[in-house]
Amino acid sequence: MGFLRALHRARPLIRSNLSTSRVACRWISSTPDRHNPEAAAAAAPAPTPEVRPRTPVGGARIECPNPEDAIEVFVDGYPVKIPKGMTVLQACEVAGVDIPRFCYHSRLSIAGNCRMCLVEVEKSPKPVASCAMPALPGMKIKTNTPVAKKAREGVMEFLLMNHPLDCPICDQGGECDLQDQSMAFGSDRGRFTEMKRSVVDKNLGPLVKTVMTRCIQCTRCVRFASEVAGVQDLGMLGRGSGEEIGTYVEKLMTSELSGNVIDICPVGALTSKPFAFKARNWELKGTESIDVTDAVGSNIRIDSRGPEVMRILPRLNEEINEEWISDKTRFFYDGLKRQRLNDPMIRDHDGRFKPVTWRDALAIVAEVAHQVKPDEIVGIAGQLSDAESMIALKDFLNRMGSNNVLCEGNGSSPQADLRFSFLLNSNIAGLENADLFLIVGSQPRVEAPMVNARIRKTVRATQAKVAYIGPPTDFNYDHEHIGTGPKTLLDIAEGRHPFCSLILSAKNPAIIVGAGLFERKDKDAIAAAIETIVKFGRVNRPDWNGLNVLLLNAAQAAALDLGLVSGPECIRSAKFVYLMGADDVNLDDLPKDAFVLYQGHHGDKGVYRANVIFPSAAFSEKEGTYENTEGCAQWTVPAVPTVGESRDDWKIIRALSEVAGVRLPYDSLKAVRARIGTVAPNLLNVEEREAPTISGELKPEFQQNLSMAPFGVAVDNFYMTDSITRASKIMSQCSSQLSKK
Amino acid sequence: MASVVRGVLKAIKEKGIVNFAKDLKEEGYLQTKIHNIGATLIGVDKFGNKYYQRLDDTQYGRHRWVEYAQKSRYNASQVPPEWHGWLHFITDHTGDELLMLKPKRYGVEHKENFSGEGDEYIYHSKGHALNPGQRDWTRYQPWLSTKTSS
Numbered sequence: 001m002g003f004l005r006a007l008h009r010a011r012p013l014i015r016s017n018l019s020t021s022r023v024a025c026r027w028i029s030s031t032p033d034r035h036n037p038e039a040a041a042a043a044a045p046a047p048t049p050e051v052r053p054r055t056p057v058g059g060a061r062i063e064c065p066n067p068e069d070a071i072e073v074f075v076d077g078y079p080v081k082i083p084k085g086m087t088v089l090q091a092c093e094v095a096g097v098d099i100p101r102f103c104y105h106s107r108l109s110i111a112g113n114c115r116m117c118l119v120e121v122e123k124s125p126k127p128v129a130s131c132a133m134p135a136l137p138g139m140k141i142k143t144n145t146p147v148a149k150k151a152r153e154g155v156m157e158f159l160l161m162n163h164p165l166d167c168p169i170c171d172q173g174g175e176c177d178l179q180d181q182s183m184a185f186g187s188d189r190g191r192f193t194e195m196k197r198s199v200v201d202k203n204l205g206p207l208v209k210t211v212m213t214r215c216i217q218c219t220r221c222v223r224f225a226s227e228v229a230g231v232q233d234l235g236m237l238g239r240g241s242g243e244e245i246g247t248y249v250e251k252l253m254t255s256e257l258s259g260n261v262i263d264i265c266p267v268g269a270l271t272s273k274p275f276a277f278k279a280r281n282w283e284l285k286g287t288e289s290i291d292v293t294d295a296v297g298s299n300i301r302i303d304s305r306g307p308e309v310m311r312i313l314p315r316l317n318e319e320i321n322e323e324w325i326s327d328k329t330r331f332f333y334d335g336l337k338r339q340r341l342n343d344p345m346i347r348d349h350d351g352r353f354k355p356v357t358w359r360d361a362l363a364i365v366a367e368v369a370h371q372v373k374p375d376e377i378v379g380i381a382g383q384l385s386d387a388e389s390m391i392a393l394k395d396f397l398n399r400m401g402s403n404n405v406l407c408e409g410n411g412s413s414p415q416a417d418l419r420f421s422f423l424l425n426s427n428i429a430g431l432e433n434a435d436l437f438l439i440v441g442s443q444p445r446v447e448a449p450m451v452n453a454r455i456r457k458t459v460r461a462t463q464a465k466v467a468y469i470g471p472p473t474d475f476n477y478d479h480e481h482i483g484t485g486p487k488t489l490l491d492i493a494e495g496r497h498p499f500c501s502l503i504l505s506a507k508n509p510a511i512i513v514g515a516g517l518f519e520r521k522d523k524d525a526i527a528a529a530i531e532t533i534v535k536f537g538r539v540n541r542p543d544w545n546g547l548n549v550l551l552l553n554a555a556q557a558a559a560l561d562l563g564l565v566s567g568p569e570c571i572r573s574a575k576f577v578y579l580m581g582a583d584d585v586n587l588d589d590l591p592k593d594a595f596v597l598y599q600g601h602h603g604d605k606g607v608y609r610a611n612v613i614f615p616s617a618a619f620s621e622k623e624g625t626y627e628n629t630e631g632c633a634q635w636t637v638p639a640v641p642t643v644g645e646s647r648d649d650w651k652i653i654r655a656l657s658e659v660a661g662v663r664l665p666y667d668s669l670k671a672v673r674a675r676i677g678t679v680a681p682n683l684l685n686v687e688e689r690e691a692p693t694i695s696g697e698l699k700p701e702f703q704q705n706l707s708m709a710p711f712g713v714a715v716d717n718f719y720m721t722d723s724i725t726r727a728s729k730i731m732s733q734c735s736s737q738l739s740k741k
Numbered sequence: 742m743a744s745v746v747r748g749v750l751k752a753i754k755e756k757g758i759v760n761f762a763k764d765l766k767e768e769g770y771l772q773t774k775i776h777n778i779g780a781t782l783i784g785v786d787k788f789g790n791k792y793y794q795r796l797d798d799t800q801y802g803r804h805r806w807v808e809y810a811q812k813s814r815y816n817a818s819q820v821p822p823e824w825h826g827w828l829h830f831i832t833d834h835t836g837d838e839l840l841m842l843k844p845k846r847y848g849v850e851h852k853e854n855f856s857g858e859g860d861e862y863i864y865h866s867k868g869h870a871l872n873p874g875q876r877d878w879t880r881y882q883p884w885l886s887t888k889t890s891s
Contacts (some may be wrong), residue, residue, distance in 0.1 A: 308880040337881045345886070353886035603884025643881050 054078065054096030062086075062094055071137040076144055088130035088141055089117055097143050100152060100181045102159075102266045103218035104131035107322065108227055114159070114218050116181065118151040119143045127151040149185070156186035162197045162241070163267070164213050171209075172268030174281045178216065199244045205252035206733040207259055207331055209276050215269035217243055221261040228324065229255040230456050230476030245269070254738050255476075256449045256718060259330040263314065263323075274331055274730050275311045279303075284310055287639035290626055291329040292384050292619045293725060295515075295551035296428070296450045297628030298325045302333075302620055302639035309333045309620055309640055319429045319689070320628065326449035327734065328719055333620075335728030339603045341615035342644025353613065358645065358655070365612055366660035368595045372575040374401025380571075381407040381564055382581025382600065383553035383722045386624025386636070387683050388672045389616075389649030390555065390562050392664060393580050395675070396653050399662035404570040407559030408585045409552055411518035412567025415527065416560040419631065419682075419692035423557065424451075425545040426510055427630040427689055432458045434546060436506035437466040438499070440489065440530065441711035442514025442550050443473045446718040448629065451512075451550060452476070465506075467499055470514070470711040485710035486526055493532040503537035510546040511539055515556065516714025525706040545691075550629055552714055553722075557627040561680040579606045580649060581616070583723050599652060601643070604723035615646035618724065622648045623669060625676070625683050632689040633682065773808050780806075784835045786824050792836070805830065818854035 056062075062082060064070045069084045075095035082091050087110070092099050102114035112132035119130045122140035127147055135141075142148060160182060167173045199212040217236070222245060225234040233253045237244055247253070253261075261270050284303035291298040291312075299315035312333050314325040344361035345353040369377065379397045381390045385407070394405045415421040426434065431454050444452040458464050459477040466479035469488050482488055482499055491497040503509050513530060517523055530547070533539070539546035551557055571577060572589045579585070581600040587609050590596070598610035601618040619626075621642045627633045642648075647655075650672055657664045666672045676683050682690035719735040720726045753761045765771065780795035789810030796804055805828055809815035820828055823843065824836035832839070855862030865872035 306880065307878075339884045340881045342881070342883045603886070607884070607886075644883065 056096055057093040057098045060093060071135065073135050073137070073139040073141060075141045077140075082135060086135050088119060088121070088128065088133045088135050088139070091135045091139075092119070092130060092141060092143055099130055099143060100185050101131060102177060102181075102216060103220060105220055105223075105264055108220060108223040108264075111219050111223065114216065115155045116152065116159070116185075118148060118155065120145045120147045120151075152185040153187045156182055157190055157192075159216050160186065160190060161192045162213075163216065164196060164198075166214070169277075170211070170214065170268040171271040171276055172214075172265075176268060177266035197241055202246045203250070203252065204247070204270075205254070205258070206730065206737055207273055207327055208253060208261060209271045209273040211269055211271070212244060212246070213269075214267050215245055216267055217245065218266055219245070220264045220266065221245060221270055224261055224264055225253070225255065225258075227460070228260070228453060228457070229257040231255040234261075252738060256326050256328070256445060257324055257453060259327045260314070260324045272311065272331075274334060279305050279310045285639070286313075287620075287637050288315055289620065289636045289639060290634045291325065292554035292626060292636070293328050293332060293722060294326070294448050294450075295553055295556060295629040296320060296448045297554065297626055297632065297634050298329055298450055299634070300325060300329060304620075304639045307640050309336050319427065320630075320632070321450045322453075324450065324453060328449075328721070328725060328731065331730045331734070332725045332728045334730050335602070335724040335726070336618055336620055336640075338729065339727040340643045340646075341601060341603055341607070341613055342646060343615060344645060345613040347611050358647075361612055361614065362656050362659040365597055365614075365656060369400060369576055369660055372595070375404070376573060376575035377402035377578070378404040378566075378571050378574040378576070379406070379564075379578040380568075380580065380582040380585050381405070381555055381559055382579070382583060382606075383408060383555055384581055384619060384724070385555040385559070385649065386619070386622070386626055387558040387562060387633075387676055387680075388624055388669065389580060389653065390559055390564055391676050391679060392650040392653040392666075392672065393578065394562060394564055395664055396657045396660075396662070397578070399657065399664070400660070404566045404574070405564045406566040406568060406570075407553075407555050407564045408568075408582045409515065409518065409556055410559060410565070411520070411523060412569055414518060414560055414565055415524075416563060416565045419561070420545070420547065421527070422515075422549050422551065422560050423692060424512075424548040424550060424630040425540075425692065426508075426548060427632070428454055431455060431510060431548075432461070433544070434458060434508045434510035435462060435464045436502060436509040437464060438492075438503070438509065438511045438533075439466065439468045439470070439479075440511065440513045440526075441470045441517045441714075442512055443470065443713060443715065444512065444550060445473070445475060446715045447514060447516075447552055448550055449718075451629075465502060467502070471713055473713070485708060486522070486529065486706045487708055489526065489529045489533070490706060493529045493536065495536065500536070503533070503539075506537070508544050508546060509537050509539050510548060512548045512550050514711075514714055515549060515551045515553075516712060520707075520709075520711075522705065522707045529706065554626050554628070557629060557631060558625065558633075558680075558683060561627060561683060562676070563679065579610065580653075581723065582606055583726075599649065600723065601646065602723035602727050604726055606723075614652050615644060616649045616652060617642045617646050621646075625673070625686070627683060630689055631682065631692070633684070633686050635686050767812050776806070777808065783827070784824070784837050786821050786836055788819060788821065790819060790824070792824060792828065802830070816854065821851040 064083045070081045071084055072079055072081050073091050075092050075097055078095055080091060080095045082094055089099050089104060099117045099119065101117045103111045104117060110132050112129045115129055117130045118127040120142040121128050167179060201210045201212050204210055219236060222234045222236060225231050231254065233247050233251060234245060235248055237246055262272050283305050287302045287304065289300055289302050291300045298321035299317040301313045301315050302309055303311045303313060312330050314321060314323055316323045343355035344358050346356050346361060346364060348354050377397055377400055379393045381393060397405050428451055437455060444455060456477045459466060466477060467482045468479050469483045471484055488497065492499050511530060511533065517526055534547050568585060574590060575594050577590065577594055577596045579596060579598045583605040596610045597612045598606045599614035599616050600606060601616050607613055619636050620639045622638055624636045625633055626636065654664050666675055673684060715721055717735050717739060719731040725731045777793055780793040783792045783794050785791050791808040793808065794805045807820060807828055809819060823839040826832040826839065827835050860871065869875060
């Protein structure tokens with residue numbers, strides 16, 4: 001009896017001896033019970049079902065439109081209710097279990113070729129790839145069993161077999177899915193002793209660097225290019241170990257969304273070329289901000305190191321940019337470091353600029369401003385102006401007695417009274433509900449790539465039809481080019497065009513009008529014609545507002561909300577011009593003796609006519625409110641310090657007003673925003689879209705003749721549209737190599 | 742022995758007795774010179790360090806040594822890499838023979854370790870605040886008004 005007790009006591013010791021000897025003979029796995037999963041599973045006690053509710057991965061929420069479609073599955077014994085049609089992987093995410101994956105991406109189609117997401121399903125003979133397996137009612141999914149763990153470990157070993165060991169020199173190091181998941185799910189050693197395969201690098205252009213040996217063939221980039229970006233440039237060649245990603249012929253990737261393949265690549269095969277070997281991701285400080293290069297206001301994260309912006313990444317916003325950003329947004333950041341104005345400067349008699357102190361510069365400008373008649377003062381806000389500086393400029397000029405304040409790109413006497421006449425009324429996410437698009441005089445692919453991606457998504461998902469009026473341009477989805485000028489518009493308005501039957505049969509027709517038409521003389525007549533189509537096609541209903549204006553610049557919507565509504569014709573008689581970052585305004589009509597003050601952050605077109613330069617902060621260096629084309633106000637946050645002597649725009653104007661003797665009543669950002677609140681309270685509701693409330697019936701009638709000149713192109717070079725992008729070296733490389741000529 | 746005495750007399754004749762005593766003090770009162778008696782001079786490197794070897798009557802492992810050129814301030818890092826191997830019994834090739842192996846394109850001149858000799862001798866990496874090349878912290882390129890159209 002005593003002997004038996006002694007044996008019982010010694011059993012743990014015996015067992016441990018046994019297991020170590022097994023490790024010695026099968027040395028690959030760190031955990032011995034994975035070698036014999038069946039036996040280990042049988043030996044383990046039956047898992048008691050946990051009923052503790054767990055939070056879904058990433059705070060995901062699911063909605064079941066009708067409860068009878070919901071099915072119940074068990075993930076590790078925990079029951080979850082999910083809608084029918086969800087995959088096993090999604091069910092696991094709802095249950096709070098993060099399944100490792102490489103090829104699965106929630107916004108792309110399912111490939112199921114990386115096999116990393118294998119889980120065990122009860123009554124299934126083999127582990128199943130959870131990303132491709134639809135969840136069935138009553139399915140019992142096990143993600144933590146020895147079978148699942150061993151499957152992942154095996155897949156990881158295969159993936160690492162041909163993956164180079166160059167993490168120390170890889171730009172993805174630190175944010176690499178393969179690195180993270182091999183730490184979490186991989187084995188601690190490999191059995192591979194042969195030579196690794198190598199693949200020739202492909203040239204994808206100036207933005208995407210390829211190290212194709214690192215590729216694990218997840219095909220995310222191929223699916224992204226063909227599904228989201230809409231270019232058939234990338235593909236898979238070969239079979240087995242000869243399989244490689246590439247362009248079939250030597251060809252660059254000419255998409256305006258190509259930078260996103262850097263983000264979706266789970267390894268370091270596709271990395272950013274301008275960012276190559278510049279920094280490590282753990283050295284960078286992320287600042288959540290807003291993009292200002294177009295009117296969409298994509299949400300971005302500015303990664304900076306010290307006083308330098310190192311890179312720009314997208315930030316998730318389902319309403320605006322989902323998780324993509326355009327190449328211009330992603331790669332224009334080196335423009336923030338070049339051609340910067342860092343001192344106040346005054347032009348000498350010999351035409352050279354000389355740096356002076358702020359005190360002198362302000363005094364000279366204030367003196368000149370008082371020498372001219374009040375109505376000869378003109379203020380022009382640039383493309384990149386924030387709402388704070390525009391309200392300060394308007395208040396300053398109003399106090400000087402002038403009301404000639406305008407924002408470039410808005411044309412003469414813009415329709416600012418009714419907000420719906422200049423906004424994207426069925427907001428960007430709402431475009432997915434449309435089933436017919438009429439694009440008038442706009443090239444969304446270059447004017448707003450994120451809006452274009454949304455239209456493409458809709459066209460792909462619902463086979464929505466797209467009709468286009470304007471000069472020939474390239475679309476990356478099926479469209480019908482029905483005309484080039486206002487004549488087609490008139491035909492549709494009068495019911496003569498075959499398109500009329502389409503718009504009548506459409507449930508949710510959307511009309512997208514380009515802001516390039518604002519510059520036309522007959523813009524009110526065009527607006528009236530579109531208004532007729534809206535009435536005729538029932539585009540504007542209480543439940544659907546399909547009349548959309550696609551703006552071009554980040555400042556436009558806020559400028560119209562704040563009432564910067566003069567026309568550019570007032571510069572003909574101007575004697576004092578306040579250019580607040582305005583570079584694209586035509587100054588040919590300006591009298592020769594006019595005094596020009598340029599306040600901006602880049603030495604661009606505007607400075608060459610200037611008499612005095614005030615340096616100001618760029619969007620990455622200041623807090624500002626920007627309203628995007630759908631009327632959603634968003635804030636930028638300073639990521640890096642200002643440059644040299646430059647100051648925030650509104651602070652410069654506030655200082656100038658005091659020197660000029662017309663002191664503006666605000667000293668802090670809070671006070672400026674309070675002032676904005678009295679003019680346009682919607683600009684204070686940050687990150688929330690305020691829909692226009694007044695309907696179109698109140699619109700006054702216009703009598704104007706429609707000119708028959710065809711519509712023009714608003715943006716002729718996608719990569720260089722404003723002062724920052726024109727200063728950027730990467731953007732000039734892009735426009736020389738990638739722009740279609 | 743006789744040669745040493747002859748050398749001493751010659752030196753006193755040249756420098757005078759005071760300077761000779763000073764030199765003698767700096768050189769550690771002939772300790773190395775006495776040690777060198779009977780040894781063969783194997784070579785002299787470009788800094789003037791003399792390398793001696795004595796095979797007979799010496800404990801194995803102590804049969805090679807260096808007489809530093811600087812008697813007052815010497816340290817082991819003054820030995821250039823080509824002589825290091827010979828001195829530490831890594832190889833029997835002398836430094837003069839090994840000098841041929843020095844890479845032409847990227848081989849840099851040997852520099853002794855200047856630790857504790859003042860900040861100006863200390864190596865600072867490219868991004869270091871004390872690197873003399875690193876005085877400009879501006880990370881942007883200012884606009885320069887070169888073109889002057891009115």
